[in-house]
Amino acid sequence: MAVSDGRVVLAAGGDEQGAAIWDLDSGELLRGTTYSEPYVSSIATVKGEGPPLFVASSGAHWDGVQVWGLSGEEPPVELAAGPIWGLATAWIGGRSLVVGGGEEGVKVWNVANGEQVASFYMGDEQRSHAVVFSQLDDRSRRRGGHRLREGVHVRPVRGRRR
Secondary structure, rough: OOOEEEEEEEHHHHEEEEEEEEEOOOOOOOEOOOOOOOOEEEEEEEOOOOOEEEEEEOOOOOOOOOEEEOOOOOOOEEEOOEEEEEEEEEEEEEEEEEEEEEEOOEEEEEEEOEEEEEOOOOOOOOOOOOEEEEEOOOOOEEEEEEHHOOOOOEOOOOOOOO
């Protein structure tokens, strides 16, 4: 959820339906979708300055991450990656960041310019299905896990530069 011009907006998607955005109070559909659009596995609000943005991923039907605004007239911006299953966002150091976990490990992008700022390798044949940003000891970190029995990995956001 996000706030735009004093109203709360909600984004959702799922099986056989792409991302859609509604006004929470009125129920008005602000940005529509059809049932023929690809499955959405994860969606999150982008934290930061400016108008509300949302990020969505599929993991199964399309690769990478899509960044959506409220206007249905503008196509989503795509952040390139392999299949991404889990998403989280954060406002850190004046930057809107999105972290995505998937079949190629964990990747972090700067939403403003679409640049990948870090990546983390999970190991052979391992994937990350859940990710979250957290603040530890005044330093930003991301957390990701792929199987409960294998634990949760905690790494600094700086990661490996590309």
